[in-house]
Amino acid sequence: MTEKLPVFSVIIPTHRRSALLRRALESVKAQGQNEGIEIVVISDVLDLNTDLVCNAHLGPGDIYIRRNGTSGPSESRNLGLSVSSGQYVLFLDDDDAWHPGLAQHLLEGIKKIPGMPLYFNCTVVKESRAGQSPTILSEVFLTLENSLTQAVYVKNQVHMSCFLFPRSLLDHLVFDKTMRAYEDWDFLLSVFDRCFPVHVDILGSRVFEVDDETSDRRGNSVPAKDFNAVLDYLYVYRRHPGATEAIKESRRSLLMSVGLSLAKELL
Numbered sequence: 001m002t003e004k005l006p007v008f009s010v011i012i013p014t015h016r017r018s019a020l021l022r023r024a025l026e027s028v029k030a031q032g033q034n035e036g037i038e039i040v041v042i043s044d045v046l047d048l049n050t051d052l053v054c055n056a057h058l059g060p061g062d063i064y065i066r067r068n069g070t071s072g073p074s075e076s077r078n079l080g081l082s083v084s085s086g087q088y089v090l091f092l093d094d095d096d097a098w099h100p101g102l103a104q105h106l107l108e109g110i111k112k113i114p115g116m117p118l119y120f121n122c123t124v125v126k127e128s129r130a131g132q133s134p135t136i137l138s139e140v141f142l143t144l145e146n147s148l149t150q151a152v153y154v155k156n157q158v159h160m161s162c163f164l165f166p167r168s169l170l171d172h173l174v175f176d177k178t179m180r181a182y183e184d185w186d187f188l189l190s191v192f193d194r195c196f197p198v199h200v201d202i203l204g205s206r207v208f209e210v211d212d213e214t215s216d217r218r219g220n221s222v223p224a225k226d227f228n229a230v231l232d233y234l235y236v237y238r239r240h241p242g243a244t245e246a247i248k249e250s251r252r253s254l255l256m257s258v259g260l261s262l263a264k265e266l267l
Contacts, residue, residue, distance in 0.1 A: 006038035006061065007110075008103065009086030009167075013042050013076030014094035018049035019133055020208075025057040027097035027206070037103060040084045042067055042076035074175035074183045081170065089165045091184075096161050097206040099123070105202040106164055117197040118164040119148060120204035127208055134208070145199050152192065153242060154250040156185040161205040163188070169195055182232050189240040230258055237267050 010028055014021050021041070028039055039062040043050050046066060054064040063083055069075060077091060088110065092098070102120075109118055121144050126137040148158050173190050175183050191197075233255070242248035248264040255262060 006086040007036035007107065008088050008090060008164075009038045009040055009080075009084035010090045010092050011040045011042070011077055011080035011084060012092050012094055013044070013073040013080070014050060015044055015071060015073075016047045016050065017094050018047065018053045020095040021050060022053045022057065023134075024092055024094055024097050025053065027099075028092070029057060030100060031098065031103035032101075036107070038062060038084060038086050040080040041065070042080050044069070044071040044073075044076050070177070072177065074177040074179065078174045078177070081174070087167055089167055089170060090163070091160050092205070093161060095208050097208070099203045099206060102202070102204045105200075105204075109200045109202065110164075113198055113200070115166050115168075117166065117169060117191060117195055118200050119144060119158055119162050119197045120164070120200050120202045121145075122159065122162050122205040122207050123203070125206050125208045127210060128212055129210055130212075139206075141203070143201075145201060148197060148199065150244070150247060151250065152185075153189065153240060153247050154254060156182070156188070158188075159205065159207050160184040160188065161207060163197060165191060179235065180228065180232060182236055186236050186239060189236065193240065230255065230260060242267050 012021070012024060025039065025041075028037060031037060039058060041054055041058065041062075041064045043064075043066045051066075058064055065079060065083070067076065067079055073093075081089065088106075105120075106118070109120075121142060123139050123141050125139045127134045128137060129135075144158055144162060151157065169191060173187065175187050177183075179186060237251055242251055242264075245264070248267045251267040252262060252264050255267075
């Protein structure tokens with residue numbers, strides 16, 4: 001008898017954030033569609049608390065891997081892609097979560113729009129991580145309808161946790177492990193080069209942000225005014241050339257706003 005493949009694989013890279021990871025896993029397990037969801041957690045460091053959380057919350061159909069090598073989410077996501085088996089793939093940061101009912105809404109969505117990448121609404125949660133557990137400060141609903149446009153080739157527009165991808169669309173795509181920042185955006189553009197996503201009006205992710213000194217988020221999310229960020233933008237631009245004159249001009253204007261003048265032909 002052929003084993004039935006899961007409908008969804010949710011890939012969660014993690015790095016010594018067991019309390020936040022617990023929140024993420026609990027939100028996925030609470031969906032009520034566990035038989036159709038495969039959770040893949042990839043830890044890039046040996047951490048007993050992460051082990052304990054995964055042992056407590058992952059089931060026999062889930063996967064937990066403690067990998068070796070350079071730390072960082074790109075290699076973890078690539079490994080997660082290689083071992084997962086769901087028909088559709090979602091990425092979830094270890095400090096983010098899902099709203100109740102997301103899996104059921106996505107099942108309905110893929111029946112109406114089969115084989116297409118989808119993106120959905122979210123809430124943005126501001127929190128402080130000063131104590132043993134996070135303190136939520138505010139939560140705001142964010143509708144993403146019409147938020148994803150061709151201007152995404154100038155600057156990222158939608159958080160990675162708000163997308164659903166058909167596995168076939170991701171064939172041979174990987175996250176660039178050499179990038180210091182914006183590897184999510186670079187990966188998304190590689191997908192968009194193949195097929196542009198469709199918005200579905202459902203509430204999906206809780207995107208958690210920390211604006212104070214308690215932030216433990218890795219990576220670089222500074223604006224383009226930072227020199228290293230400008231180099232990262234240029235790297236993405238070179239990998240994904242502007243398809244139209246308008247995109248090239250918008251890229252040029254963004255870089256000029258931080259003091260870098262380049263010909264449109266280079267963008």
